[in-house]
Amino acid sequence: MLKINRQQKRKKKITIIVVLLLLICTGTAITLLCKANNKKQAVKTFKPKHSNTSRMNNRESIIPRSTSENQSGGQYTPWTAKRTDGTKIAYLTFDDGPSVNTEKILKILNQNSIKASFFLIGKNAENYSNLVREEFADGEVVGNHTYSHQLNYKEGPSIFVNDINKCEEVLKSILGQNYNLKLVRFPGGSFGPKLVPFRDAVTKSGYRFIDWNDEIGDADGYNLPVTTLLNNLKKYTTQNTVVILMHDAGAKTTTVQALPQIIQYLKSKGYGFDTLQ
Numbered sequence: 001m002l003k004i005n006r007q008q009k010r011k012k013k014i015t016i017i018v019v020l021l022l023l024i025c026t027g028t029a030i031t032l033l034c035k036a037n038n039k040k041q042a043v044k045t046f047k048p049k050h051s052n053t054s055r056m057n058n059r060e061s062i063i064p065r066s067t068s069e070n071q072s073g074g075q076y077t078p079w080t081a082k083r084t085d086g087t088k089i090a091y092l093t094f095d096d097g098p099s100v101n102t103e104k105i106l107k108i109l110n111q112n113s114i115k116a117s118f119f120l121i122g123k124n125a126e127n128y129s130n131l132v133r134e135e136f137a138d139g140e141v142v143g144n145h146t147y148s149h150q151l152n153y154k155e156g157p158s159i160f161v162n163d164i165n166k167c168e169e170v171l172k173s174i175l176g177q178n179y180n181l182k183l184v185r186f187p188g189g190s191f192g193p194k195l196v197p198f199r200d201a202v203t204k205s206g207y208r209f210i211d212w213n214d215e216i217g218d219a220d221g222y223n224l225p226v227t228t229l230l231n232n233l234k235k236y237t238t239q240n241t242v243v244i245l246m247h248d249a250g251a252k253t254t255t256v257q258a259l260p261q262i263i264q265y266l267k268s269k270g271y272g273f274d275t276l277q
């Protein structure tokens with residue numbers, strides 16, 4: 001009788017241990033499954049920091065600037081559109097030149113009797129002064145894109161303005177002292193609250209600045225296929241007044257290739273063309 005009792009007790013003990021072990025195993029399995037699932041979700045929701053979508057969402061409208069911005073610093077009187085009567089106008093703009101591609105772009109523009117606006121990097125202008133003169137002689141608008149094209153804005157606003165002044169001096173030395181457009185495009189655009197002091201300083205120094213509300217996405221990589229550039233244009237050309245960001249830097253060969261089709265597409269959608277003033 002005593003023996004049977006002992007055996008029963010042992011059986012009970014074993015059963016309890018087995019049940020406990022099972023519970024521990026199940027718990028661990030559930031925890032591991034949850035962790036794996038969280039990881040999956042994290043991958044799903046991750047978006048690259050500089051994706052096209054996020055850049056477009058951060059984009060400010062060119063006209064007018066928001067009230068909150070006006071309250072946060074100095075008086076901003078940036079560029080405004082010449083026409084606000086609902087006419088469809090496309091402003092083609094080319095940044096980062098001049099380069100070997102500029103001549104080809106000028107040829108395409110002339111073939112189509114279209115003028116564009118170029119925002120020149122001062123040190124490139126020094127290297128291609130003949131192209132700066134050619135742009136100006138053709139009636140293109142020659143704007144200022146700073147001398148050294150610093151994108152990180154780590155230096156203060158006064159150093160930034162110095163860089164703009166330096167570019168203007170280069171343009172004056174090439175085009176003559178009467179050159180006085182005072183139209184700037186910030187490297188990477190003037191978007192976001194971080195650049196308020198910079199926008200302030202630029203305005204106080206007598207310059208106007210202009211961003212964009214349309215683009216072909218040629219800043220996203222080298223030699224992007226023409227079809228990609230055209231698809232971006234179709235996607236972002238949504239307003240009556242479009243200021244289109246493009247680049248005439250030396251590496252942007254497919255922008256040159258895409259340009260005739262870009263012009264064709266805009267014409268087919270009823271856009272006329274003009275230069276920034």
Ligand SMILES: [Zn+2]
Binds near residue numbers: 186187
């Ligand atoms: Zn640039």
